[in-house]
Amino acid sequence: MDALVVTGGRRLTGQVKVSGAKNAALPIMAASILADGPLVLKGVPDLRDIRTMGRLLGKLGVSAERKRGGTMVLKSPSRSNRSRAPYEIMKTMRAGICVLGPLMARRGRAEVSLPGGCAIGDRPVDLHLKGLRALGARLEIEHGYIIGSCRRLRGAEMYLGGPFGSSVTGTANVLMAAVLADGTTVIDCAACEPEVQDLARVLEKMGARIAGIGSPRLVVEGVDHLGGCEHTVIPDRIEAGTFLVAGAATRGDVTVEGARWNDLFGLVNTLREVGAEAERCDGAIRVCARRRLRSIDVTTLPFPGFPTDLQAQMMAALTTADGISVVTEKIFPDRFMHVAELGRMGARIRKQASAAVVHGTEQLSGAPVMASDLRASAALVIAALMARGKTTISRVYHLDRGYEHLEKKLRRLGATIRRVNLKS
Ligand code: EPU
Numbered sequence: 001m002d003a004l005v006v007t008g009g010r011r012l013t014g015q016v017k018v019s020g021a022k023n024a025a026l027p028i029m030a031a032s033i034l035a036d037g038p039l040v041l042k043g044v045p046d047l048r049d050i051r052t053m054g055r056l057l058g059k060l061g062v063s064a065e066r067k068r069g070g071t072m073v074l075k076s077p078s079r080s081n082r083s084r085a086p087y088e089i090m091k092t093m094r095a096g097i098c099v100l101g102p103l104m105a106r107r108g109r110a111e112v113s114l115p116g117g118c119a120i121g122d123r124p125v126d127l128h129l130k131g132l133r134a135l136g137a138r139l140e141i142e143h144g145y146i147i148g149s150c151r152r153l154r155g156a157e158m159y160l161g162g163p164f165g166s167s168v169t170g171t172a173n174v175l176m177a178a179v180l181a182d183g184t185t186v187i188d189c190a191a192c193e194p195e196v197q198d199l200a201r202v203l204e205k206m207g208a209r210i211a212g213i214g215s216p217r218l219v220v221e222g223v224d225h226l227g228g229c230e231h232t233v234i235p236d237r238i239e240a241g242t243f244l245v246a247g248a249a250t251r252g253d254v255t256v257e258g259a260r261w262n263d264l265f266g267l268v269n270t271l272r273e274v275g276a277e278a279e280r281c282d283g284a285i286r287v288c289a290r291r292r293l294r295s296i297d298v299t300t301l302p303f304p305g306f307p308t309d310l311q312a313q314m315m316a317a318l319t320t321a322d323g324i325s326v327v328t329e330k331i332f333p334d335r336f337m338h339v340a341e342l343g344r345m346g347a348r349i350r351k352q353a354s355a356a357v358v359h360g361t362e363q364l365s366g367a368p369v370m371a372s373d374l375r376a377s378a379a380l381v382i383a384a385l386m387a388r389g390k391t392t393i394s395r396v397y398h399l400d401r402g403y404e405h406l407e408k409k410l411r412r413l414g415a416t417i418r419r420v421n422l423k424s
Contacts, residue, residue, distance in 0.1 A: 003394040004407065006384035007416040008366055012252035014413045015284075018240040018259055019045040019404040020070060020233035024195040026095035027172040028202050028233065029053050032062055032074035033102035034176060035206050037228025044072045044233055045404040048397070052093045056085055060099060076106075084111040087144060091116030093401075094169070097125060100146060101173035104137045105180040110148040114141070119373040121334030127160050127167045131174030134158040135181050155183030155222055164331050165302045166191040166216065172199050179208035181222040190218045193303040194263045198234045205229035237263040238309040238375070239403060240285065244268075245310065246382045246410075248276040248289040249317035254413060259285040266306040270298060270314065274321060295323030295360055300331050312338045312379035319347035320386055321360040328355040338376035341369040345383050345391065366391035371398045378403065385415055394422060 020043030030053070032039040044050060044066070054064035054072075061080040065073045083103050090096045090113035103110035114125065129139050129146070135153040139146055155178065160170055171191040176199075178185035190196070192214055200213040206229050209221040240259035247254030248271050261268070261280045268278045268285065273296050276289040295318060300308040308331035318325040319342055329335050333354035342349060344367045348359040366389035371377035377399040384391035396419070399406060407417050 001394065001422050002396050003392050003420050003422045004381065004396050005418050005420055006366070006381065006391045006393070008385050008387035008389065008391060010250065010385070010414050010416060012247050012250045012254050012385065012410070012413040012415060015255045015257055016243050016409045016413055017257045018235045018243070021195055021198070021236040022047055022049055022402050023095070023168070023238070024198040025050060025233045026053050027098040027169065027176070027195070027199045028231070029057060029064065029074060030098035030102055031176055031199060031202060031206070032057065033060065033076050033099060034106050034180060034226050035076060035228050036078060036225060039074045039228050040230040041072045041074065042230070042232040043070050045070070045236065047404055048401045049093050049095065052089060053095065056089045056096050056099065059084065059086060059089065060103070081107060081109065083107050083109045085113055087113040090114070094123060097128060098169055098172055098176070100128060100148065101132060101175070101177035104132055104148050104150055105153055105177040108150050110146065112146045112148070114144055114146065119337050119376070121332045125170070127162050127170035128173045131158050131160055131170065131187065132177055135174070135177055135185065137177070153177055153181035155181045155185040155220070157186040157188070159188045161189030168193050168196060171196050175200060175203070175210070175218060175220065178220040179203050179210070179222060179226065183222055185220040185222065187218040187220070188216065190216050191302065192216055194234055194237060194260070202229065202231045205231060235260060238307065240264060241267045241307070241310045242313050242378045242382070242403070243409070244271060244278070244285060244287045245313045245317050246385060247287045248274065248293065249382050249386050251289045251291070252413070253286070253288040255281065255284050255286040257284045261285060266304055267310055270296065270306060274317070293317060293321040295321045295325040297326045297328070299328040302331065308332055308335060309375050311335065312375045313382050315349070315356060315358060316342060316379040316382040316386070318358045319349070319361060319364060319383065323360055325358040325360070326355055327358060330354070337372035338379045341372070341376070341380055342383055344369050345387055347383070363388055365389055368392045368394070371395040374398050374402045381406070
């Protein structure tokens with residue numbers, strides 16, 4: 001099993017280029033089921049989750065061929081009744097649920113395993129089912145599978161807000177079904193995340209008619225047919241944000257090329273409040289921190305609020321800030337697996353319900369730690385970069401799900417980091 005060995009204490013400096021967004025690419029890949037022609041995607045990151053989605057689509061008869069330089073060509077057969085998304089694949093990646101909407105819209109049937117449990121807490125799919133049922137899909141849960149059938153879906157008006165706000169993949173799923181439905185669909189309390197916007201733009205290129213992209217009210221005029229198209233996936237705002245936080249946390253000076261200011265303003269604002277300088281430069285964002293960071297209260301919220309996917313990384317940075325910070329999680333109230341591992345490195349964090357109180361300490365010290373999920377792993381890497389001495393992070397397969405060439409990119413910024421194989 002691979003581990004990362006980091007010797008901390010060095011300021012990160014220089015430029016790094018962000019990859020295409022995993023969470024945009026995954027639903028867009030699923031949208032290929034809807035298209036009559038090939039979908040040519042550029043900027044697709046080479047990640048474990050992307051390969052898993054490729055395998056899942058393969059089970060559904062879609063070919064997903066990776067070409068050179070981040071291009072992927074996806075072709076769905078014009079007629080197919082393959083509709084089973086098996087547990088063996090679905091248990092490893094939640095985004096697999098995004099095939100449900102396209103299967104219902106295009107093939108009128110689906111047998112999709114409920115996606116696997118995840119270390120970030122409870123992740124229901126009731127909003128996905130609510131939206132698809134509003135469009136006329138019959139959906140039952142049997143033996144761990146969502147069994148769906150329908151004739152042509154019908155446009156409908158629906159409210160997709162849940163106890164924690166909108167749902168990103170829920171909106172994606174319902175949107176992908178509504179574009180081929182008969183008539184008008186209104187999705188209220190739709191997710192506004194840049195990844196949902198990117199999916200909507202691809203669907204438009206395929207011939208879909210969608211108004212309100214980027215707003216919480218999407219209005220879709222169903223069409224009879226969608227064709228192929230070419231699209232470049234947006235840059236990964238969470239990867240970009242991770243480098244920006246790492247730059248500030250190590251009191252460095254890092255420029256993230258490709259990072260989009262409007263996608264990251266919630267983070268930029270937070271970095272400024274902790275005392276780092278953040279500026280927008282020609283297609284990039286630069287962060288520079290000259291002194292110890294200040295403490296701050298951070299609350300995660302749906303876009304454009306501070307993203308839950310950067311909560312763990314920001315908490316790592318706050319462990320050495322001057323003063324007491326409170327980090328409150330409003331999207332996944334149990335997403336605090338990193339707290340205990342950060343504690344092994346000397347961080348002083350007390351978890352209280354859906355918040356964590358962080359008492360800033362002068363310095364962390366390297367320790368053996370274990371990655372528990374994707375973003376918690378990124379937080380451990382940031383903590384390791386800040387810490388005195390050596391940190392070994394095991395179970396890095398979590399990181400490989402979502403960060404392309406992480407060690408290489410960090411090394412270019414001056415980090416001392418290498419991958420080793422721990423014989424287990
Ligand atoms: N929720 C419901 N019912 C539903 C769906 C969601 O109550 O039917 C709740 C969830 O339990 C959560 C909140 O709504 O409390 C938001 O969940 P959402 O559905 O938006 O999350 P998701 O679509 O499953 C995506 C990303 C996550 C990211 C969240 C929030 C993908 C593939 N995943 O998940 O990314 O944290 O949105 O922004 O797009 C990651 O990349 O590490 C990751 C976990």
